[in-house]
Amino acid sequence: MHDFLKDPRFAGIERFDKKVWLSSPTMHGDEQRWVDEAIQTNWVSTVGANIDAVENEMAEYLGCKYAVGLSCGTASLHLATKLAGEKLYGQAKPNQGTLAGHKVFASDVTFDASINPIAYEDGEAVFIDTETDTWNMSPEALEKAFELYPDVKLIVIAHLYGTPGKIDEIRKIADAHGALIVEDAAESLGATYKGVQTGTFGDFNAISFIVTKILTSKTDKTEPLLAA
Numbered sequence: 001m002h003d004f005l006k007d008p009r010f011a012g013i014e015r016f017d018k019k020v021w022l023s024s025p026t027m028h029g030d031e032q033r034w035v036d037e038a039i040q041t042n043w044v045s046t047v048g049a050n051i052d053a054v055e056n057e058m059a060e061y062l063g064c065k066y067a068v069g070l071s072c073g074t075a076s077l078h079l080a081t082k083l084a085g086e087k088l089y090g091q092a093k094p095n096q097g098t099l100a101g102h103k104v105f106a107s108d109v110t111f112d113a114s115i116n117p118i119a120y121e122d123g124e125a126v127f128i129d130t131e132t133d134t135w136n137m138s139p140e141a142l143e144k145a146f147e148l149y150p151d152v153k154l155i156v157i158a159h160l161y162g163t164p165g166k167i168d169e170i171r172k173i174a175d176a177h178g179a180l181i182v183e184d185a186a187e188s189l190g191a192t193y194k195g196v197q198t199g200t201f202g203d204f205n206a207i208s209f210i211v212t213k214i215l216t217s218k219t220d221k222t223e224p225l226l227a228a
């Protein structure tokens with residue numbers, strides 16, 4: 001395995017003395033009140049006033065038309081990928097995913113939840129190299145991939161560590177090839193690209209509120225799938 005601490009590109013970076021823990025969920029103040037209220041009013045559910053409020057506030061904050069609360073970012077990405085496949089290739093046959101027989105371009109450095117939905121939908125991921133300036137999908141590599149596989153119609157991109165990828169260039173390439181984009185903004189809530197919120201550039205977009213993310217919530221939580 002590559003020893004990053006010996007890599008000259010990371011010279012001067014040292015290990016932390018102490019382990020840095022993930023943020024642990026806390027329940028007090030308003031969070032406590034809303035949890036109590038949900039239990040007392042019997043709205044521990046996938047619908048209800050609190051879910052509506054999260055969906056509406058997120059859509060307004062991001063500047064997209066709709067936000068739909070799901071169980072987790074992974075579920076959001078699965079639904080996004082399924083819907084993209086359905087839009088491109090029509091409804092799936094019984095026991096088949098919407099991407100059956102199709103290749104999908106995807107970021108090669110990301111959490112596996114960006115990619116797994118391609119397999120859940122019976123597609124085949126073709127990984128696109130990452131560039132060093134954003135640590136996200138390289139537009140040049142994407143362009144080259146379209147030369148090799150001109151029939152591809154779906155791109156799954158992730159913005160890692162709160163840093164947006166080069167959306168304009170990627171969108172231009174996607175449009176030139178009639179391809180849709182699933183934007184995985186799980187890690188970039190609040191990050192903007194040229195003044196516009198990430199999570200609104202794809203044809204289908206997902207964000208996450210798990211404990212490692214910018215806004216955290218309890219695990220098994222409500223996470224928006226966003227349709228710009």
Ligand SMILES: Cc1ncc(COP(=O)(O)O)c(C=O)c1O
Nearest residue numbers: 072073074111113114186208210
């Ligand atoms: C880039 C990326 N995509 C998707 C996910 C999946 O989100 P969740 O854990 O809420 O399912 C994560 C993090 O967990 C992530 O970092």
